[in-house]
Amino acid sequence: MGIRVGLVGAGGVGARHARVLSGFADVELAGIWDAASGAADVLAAEVGTSGARDLNALLGRRLDAVWVCVPPFAHGDLELTLVRAGLPFFVEKPLAADLPVAERVAAAVAEAGLPTATGYHWRHLDTVARARTALAGRTVRLVDARWWGTTPPPTWWSRADRSGGQVVEQATHVLDLLRVLAGEVDEVVGGAAPSTREGRDVPDATAAVLRLESGAVGTVSTSCVLPAPTAAGLEVVTDGTSVHLTETALRVRTRDGDEDSAPTMAPRTAVDRAFIDLLSGQPTPPGLVDVAEALATHRLGWAVAEATLTGTTVRVPR
Incomplete structure (x- = not known):
């Protein structure tokens, strides 16, 4: 059985990740949520999944991890909700629009010991x-x-x-x-x-x-x-x-x-593949940047x- 993931954020970057993730044979993209519900539904239809009415509805789909692809100002509460739910997550850069939010999220992740990854695809x-x-x-x-x-x-x-x-x-x-x-x-x-x-x-x-x-x-x-x-x-x-x-x-x-x-490879694909491999139990792939390193x-x-x-x-x- 593949890794079940949810996606938060249906903008341009979220759409890119949705297309990559839906193309992996060992990944099931179980749903997409965006504050603009219409955007989530359109993207979900494109990649063969369904939109969720809110974050709680998305988290109720038995997920193994969540991809967070929202603008910088929207970071913080989303990640803290995932930490409380015990869900590993991938978060696009930057970690926040300011430093205090990034520090707070990184501290919560460290305390929970959750696997994380970030969108620093150049490292790949x-x-x-x-x-x-x-x-x-x-x-x-x-x-x-x-x-x-x-x-x-x-x-x-x-x-x-x-x-x-x-x-x-x-x-x-x-x-x-x-x-x-x-x-x-x-x-x-x-x-x-x-x-x-x-x-x-x-x-x-x-x-x-x-x-x-x-x-x-x-x-x-x-x-x-x-x-x-x-x-x-x-x-x-x-x-x-x-x-x-x-x-x-x-x-x-x-x-x-x-x-x-x-x-000789596509870093925007490799950054998603690296976290899926980690979630699948493989050793930490070279190039993967977790929240602590991104901080x-x-x-x-x-x-x-x-x-x-x-x-x-x-x-x-x-």
Whole structure:
């Protein structure tokens, strides 16, 4: 018998997960709930399941786990309800629009000892493993992370109290890999260019300087005013080697020249497969990021956002 899962959130990201999960032979997508019931019913019909009238009705379908795919501001009570129900869950990034909610959920998960996973699908890129190999044994001197793009269409994204802002909601992917490839960050200082668009308080651009635990330094920059996605990735510099990584490509530069490669697998499928495998009793798959690990990335994102908005030096919480 397969793993029975429920899905909360029928927006674009929820729909992507629903299609992936319904395509696994060992998974039964037992139902979908969304605060907008019509959206849940439409998606449910597409993937061959049914909508639930509310969260309790969904949880009553004998589930083994739940996928939580809601906007940042909607996190918190949902996850705490799942913890009380003893249900493992997958939650999309970021963990919340602020830090206190993320801390509260992570503490509840840790106390309950529940298996969890999060939507940091970049960790499942096989190019990340190649990048780590290229950097192994070398001292990182500098890291540069960028997320330069456009303003996403959902109205909630343009409000920092709803989305967390571009650093927390989008650049979290590259900040997560910064931690993987360059190590932990101690403190951040930065600045922001305020929004020039009516109805949006998310800054047009941010720039921050990082001091890493290792003694290395780094920069992070974001912008949401471009007509299309332009740059999303990071570069790590060591003595004699640099690594440039995006979601679609890896370049390793050494004294012998450049070596370019591309991922050979689909990370958005792999991130769901990894949690299903864990729920099926298999060892923790490489790349799986649970809530505790995601909290460390969320703390870094929150520190970067605070430093750029306030112009002060912010220590990254541990």
